[in-house]
Amino acid sequence: MNIEIMADKASMGKLAAGKGASAIREALAERGEANIIVATGASQFEMLSALVAEPNIAWNRVTGFHLDEYVGLPLSHPASFRGYLWQRFVSQLPLPLRAFHFLDGEGDAEAECRRVGEILRHHPIDVAFVGIGENGHLAFNDPPADFETETPYLVVQLDEACRRQQLGEGWFPTFADVPKQAISMSVKQIMKSRNVVCTVPDERKAEAVKNTIEGPVTNLVPASILQRHERCSMYLDKPAASKLRPTK
DSSP states (O other), rough: OOOEEEEEHHHHHHHHHHHHHHHHHHHHHSSOOOOEEEEOOOOGGHHHHHEEEEEEEEOGGGEEHHHHHHHOOOTTTTOOHHHHHHHHGGGGGSSOOSSEOOOOOOOOHHHHHHHHEEEEEEEEOOOEEEBBBBTBBTTTBBOOOOOOOOSEEEEOOOOHHHHHHHHHHTSSSSSGOOOOOEEOHHHHHTSSSEEEEEEEOSSSGGGHHHHHHHHHOBTTGGGGGGGGGGEEEEEETTTTTTTTTOOO
């Protein structure tokens, strides 16, 4: 795992976006197409803003996949990840994507997992843009996460810590409003990505960052599995890195 610590969120986001953009260009040069996974949440604001501004990417030859989405939340809700991705990424690109496969959690969630999962099987991922949660989750795989399933997308239960994070970030007016279920890409599916770009700002995630990087690989800290990915780069701002051991 390559770790980069930047002074502020803007620098962190720009560096992470640059890394991901290079991997996209590499895939386009090799195969004439690229496939990516895009995460959401407050941690991705700066990275996505920088990514859409990256030059010399033939976005019309890029296919995107949605990392996770709440079950039962309408597109019109401010916390909708479909809405987030459209507003902050898909609609901001200088060229339209070849395709972007959104997750729709409003209908039959299990059927939606199968639908998008089948498409994903035919699109090997070149870059997964991800973050980690305050509880160490990866996508919406809360602890104890399933490290073994080969299923591309799962319907998962959201634990209290995860739901409180969503409330704390201002996406919902009360804790009771935070959904209890979500569709999430599975851990194994994320790990199949050729490159992983993980962007994690803020002091509130410092303990999760420490456990992810310095602790053992355990499904009690789902993001710790990234230690086993050969091409994972993690981008932190100083507050997020504040609990890491000093390097010599």
